[in-house]
Amino acid sequence: MARLERLFRRRVPVERVITPELARICTELSHEIRRQIGLLINRRGTVEAVIVGTDRQLVLPTLSRSRSGPRLLRGVRLVHTHLNNQPLTKDDLTDLALLRLDLMVAIGVGVDGGPADVFVAHLLPQNPQGKAYEELKPCGFHAFQMDCGQFVQSLESEISKVTPTLRVTEDRPTAILVSVSTGNRAVQEERLEELRDLACSLGIHVLGSTVQRPHEINPRYMLGSGRIREVIIHALQCGAEMLMFDQDLTPTQIRTISELTEMKVLDRTQLILDIFSRRTHTRGGKIQVELAQLQYLLPRLSQSSTAFSRLGGGIGGRGPGETKLETDLRRVRDRVAHLERELHMLARHRDQQRLMRVRRGVPVVSIVGYTNAGKSTLLNVLTGSTVSVRNRPFETLDTVNRRFRLPNGREVILTDTVGFLRDLPEGLVRAFRTTLEELHEADLLVHVVDASAPDSDGQIKAVETILSGLEVDGIPQILVFNKCDRVSREEAHTLCRRRHGIGISAIQPETLGPLRLALEEALARVKPDEQWPCSAVAGRDTKVSPVPEVIAS
Ligand SMILES: Nc1nc2c(ncn2[C@@H]2O[C@H](COP(=O)(O)OP(=O)(O)OP(=O)(O)O)[C@@H](O)[C@H]2O)c(=O)[nH]1
Numbered sequence: 001m002a003r004l005e006r007l008f009r010r011r012v013p014v015e016r017v018i019t020p021e022l023a024r025i026c027t028e029l030s031h032e033i034r035r036q037i038g039l040l041i042n043r044r045g046t047v048e049a050v051i052v053g054t055d056r057q058l059v060l061p062t063l064s065r066s067r068s069g070p071r072l073l074r075g076v077r078l079v080h081t082h083l084n085n086q087p088l089t090k091d092d093l094t095d096l097a098l099l100r101l102d103l104m105v106a107i108g109v110g111v112d113g114g115p116a117d118v119f120v121a122h123l124l125p126q127n128p129q130g131k132a133y134e135e136l137k138p139c140g141f142h143a144f145q146m147d148c149g150q151f152v153q154s155l156e157s158e159i160s161k162v163t164p165t166l167r168v169t170e171d172r173p174t175a176i177l178v179s180v181s182t183g184n185r186a187v188q189e190e191r192l193e194e195l196r197d198l199a200c201s202l203g204i205h206v207l208g209s210t211v212q213r214p215h216e217i218n219p220r221y222m223l224g225s226g227r228i229r230e231v232i233i234h235a236l237q238c239g240a241e242m243l244m245f246d247q248d249l250t251p252t253q254i255r256t257i258s259e260l261t262e263m264k265v266l267d268r269t270q271l272i273l274d275i276f277s278r279r280t281h282t283r284g285g286k287i288q289v290e291l292a293q294l295q296y297l298l299p300r301l302s303q304s305s306t307a308f309s310r311l312g313g314g315i316g317g318r319g320p321g322e323t324k325l326e327t328d329l330r331r332v333r334d335r336v337a338h339l340e341r342e343l344h345m346l347a348r349h350r351d352q353q354r355l356m357r358v359r360r361g362v363p364v365v366s367i368v369g370y371t372n373a374g375k376s377t378l379l380n381v382l383t384g385s386t387v388s389v390r391n392r393p394f395e396t397l398d399t400v401n402r403r404f405r406l407p408n409g410r411e412v413i414l415t416d417t418v419g420f421l422r423d424l425p426e427g428l429v430r431a432f433r434t435t436l437e438e439l440h441e442a443d444l445l446v447h448v449v450d451a452s453a454p455d456s457d458g459q460i461k462a463v464e465t466i467l468s469g470l471e472v473d474g475i476p477q478i479l480v481f482n483k484c485d486r487v488s489r490e491e492a493h494t495l496c497r498r499r500h501g502i503g504i505s506a507i508q509p510e511t512l513g514p515l516r517l518a519l520e521e522a523l524a525r526v527k528p529d530e531q532w533p534c535s536a537v538a539g540r541d542t543k544v545s546p547v548p549e550v551i552a553s
C-alpha cells in the first residue's frame, strides 16, 4: 500500500505518457497482487488518482467536471496495467468515449512483472464513418514514443475545428434527439419532427436525431445497455450537451441514463413544461405551469433526490429545481396546496365575469385546435386584434377574449386558447384544466386544422381526444381547414368534403366569407336570439363552395 501511495501526486514530464519508472512500479505491483492498477494523469503530468481494480477491470472514480463539459477532451488520461499483456478491451474503449479521456493507455504486464507492450487509443474528431476512437498499433514499452502533450493538444484543436457547434452556436444549448419506439415507424418519425420544432422554438440547436426501434423497451435505459452507450458516444462526438428523448422517461430511466453521462437527459414532458414556463405571462398561467412542474417532480423526487442533480439550471432545469429529499417533499406538497388554493380563487373571479357575460346574452365562440394551426391568426383577422402569432408551437398559452360583430350585426365573444399536441403530458392537461374549462362556457367551438400538415387526420384525432377528455365534445363544432393557400385546390376540396369542413386561409381575409356565414347560421341554431332568429339567415344562400375561388389562385 505504501508503494501505491507513493504514486499519488507524482509528476510525469508533459511530453511523456508515463515514465519508465512509474510504469515499472505499476506493472510490478500488478504482477504481485494480480490486479489492475490505474493512474489518472492530468495535462500538467500530475497523477490525480491511483486506482486498484480486479484482475480484469478498473472502476473509475467520478471525474471532476471542471473542464469544458462534454464538448472537448476531459484533460486527464488513464494509464493502467493489463495482466497477461492483454490489449485494450471493449469496456476500456467505451470508457474512453463516454468520459472523453485524453488517452486510454494499457501497459501489458510481462511474465517477469516488467512492462511488456503498450496499447493506446484516442478519440476521433467527428467523421463521416461515425467512428468514435482509434487504436494505435501496439508496440513494446521501451520502443514506444509519443509526445503526449503535443498529441493531445493537436487532437483537441482538430476536434474543435470539425465539431460545428463549437464554432457556430456559442451560447445556444445543443442537443441530439432520440426516439425509441416499438410502434408505427411513420408516426415515430413525425413525432420526432414535432420534437425538433419544440426544441428549436426554445432556441436549442439540434445537432441530429436518432430513431431507435428495439424489440422491447428496456426498463432501465429505454434501449439495451450497449445501444444506449453508442447513442451517448455519438451525441458526445457531435458536441451535444443534451440527450432529448421523444418518449417520456421513467424516474429510473432518467437516473440510470444520467449515471452514464454528464449530458443533460430530458424527455418530451420536461421540454413542453419548459416551453410553457417561458411563454405564459398571466398569473393563472404561471400557477398552472408551476403546478404541472411540481406534479412532474413529485414522483421523481420520492424515488431519488440525485436524479435531478444535473438539472440545476438552463433548459429542463427551470422551475422547482433540486431540493433535499425529506424536507422538500413536504415543502413541494405545501406549495402544491397553496397554488391550488390560489388557482381556485382565480377561477371564482372568472366565474363572476362569466356570469356577467351570460346575463348580457352574448354568445361565446371558442377557437380550438392543434398548436400552430393558425388559431390566433384567425382571431386577429376576425376581430381586428393583434394577438401574438408566430410559426412555433405553443405561442398562445393564455386565453384571449375579443368581441366582434358578425355580418348580420350580432355581437360575439371569440376566445383563443392554448393549442393542443398529441400526447400532451397528462399533468399539463390537468394543470391547465382551469384555462381549458373556459371551453365549457362556449356555445360553439371552431376547430381549426392546418390543412397543409402532413398528418392532419392525426392532429384532428389528437384534438378530439383532448376535447372529449375535457367533456366538451358535446358542444357544437365547426371544422375549419386553415392554410388552404398551402395546398392544391383539389386537396383542399377533398379534405373539406370528407370531413364536412370549411376551407379558409386566415392570411387571406377575402376567403373568410363562408366561415362568417357558417358562424351566423350555427349560432342562430345553438343560441337563438330574438334579434337574429334562425329565419334571418335561413333565406340566405349559404350553399357556398367550401373552398372559395380566391384560394385557388
Ligand atoms: N400560409 C399560411 N400561414 C398561416 C395561415 N394562418 C396562420 N399561418 C401562420 O401559421 C403560424 C402559426 O399561426 P398562429 O396563429 O400563431 O397559430 P396558433 O394556432 O395560434 O398557434 P399556437 O398559439 O402556438 O397554438 C404563423 O406563422 C402564421 O403566420 C394561413 O392561412 N396560411
Ligand SMILES: [Mg+2]
Pocket (backbone or CB within 6 Å): 375, 376, 377, 388, 389, 395, 396, 416
Ligand atoms: Mg396562438
